[in-house]
Amino acid sequence: MDTQNQVFSYIEPEENSGYLLWQVTMQWQLSMNRALGKMELTLTQFSLMAGLYWLGEKKGAVTQQQLADYANTDKMMTSKVLAVLENKQLIERVKDPGDSRAKQLKMTDKGIEVLREAYRVVKAVDDVFFKDVMKDKVVFDGLLMRLIK
Amino acid sequence: MDTQNQVFSYIEPEENSGYLLWQVTMQWQLSMNRALGKMELTLTQFSLMAGLYWLGEKKGAVTQQQLADYANTDKMMTSKVLAVLENKQLIERVKDPGDSRAKQLKMTDKGIEVLREAYRVVKAVDDVFFKDVMKDKVVFDGLLMRLIK
């Protein structure tokens, strides 16, 4: 066969690490969003709330930019999602007394309660999803960590 | 410290496989979209074109639903992205003669040309992105494949 006109060098998509990574992550994300959907949360909303909780425990006051840096989300998207979380009364945004451009983020009691429950849900989904690679978790996580720039 | 009121059991997000997977994939996707952006393509558009090319090589005529099944994309999204690709004259959609509900997909010459170039770009990005795990590719891909449902 004339391979000159072939677009690909006969590499099945299934042999492509990037494609596999993408497929797996989309499935994981879908599982998470479906599970969290029952409590009216998205994965991104959960992720920002969890990040805020963590940073809050570590550093006290947290601004939107600090949270965005921590969660590797851009500040524009972060701003919008936090506005949604504020509307749901899961967090509060108050003017930073020291820097009037910034806003300090605080979780409400309701927010902490929802986060606690969401965390259980997320953990349960993860346990099922990663069940088949559980015994290789260290290897798996190690490989992933090598890929984070 | 009183751990009863803690939301999490002191598990850093960095130790969570799902979180790592998500972060890595988002970075991979961003690299891909930036690289493909130079040729006015998105990763999803490339992915559907590549899938169409593959299926076409294997089976000849391809419908939207078949492509959606192959690429694990939902048919609604697939329909919209294919409409975009048709507008760009990278593919054609013609009525299936055997099933008047269905549309047969065909790549145009321009589409094949763009796909060829896009494939080079994608391959180059992948080579850089996965450079650090190249020697463990078999292990890495194996783990990912175990996670695909």
Add this chain to the structure above:
DNA sequence: CTAATTTAGTTGTCGTGACTACTAAATTAG
């Protein structure tokens, strides 16, 4: 001190990605 630059946050656009709801055609069941 004042001008230039940087930083924190918002608004709006585009392209997925999941989903509901719909049309029309094909298939299956009775």
Add this chain to the structure above:
DNA sequence: CTAATTTAGTAGTCACGACAACTAAATTAG
């Protein structure tokens, strides 16, 4: 054969996620 169901595709909604462009406040440089 006809009714019920399934299938292929489209339209529209919501929520990211990347980005450009913007305001206003803080910081730095001269």
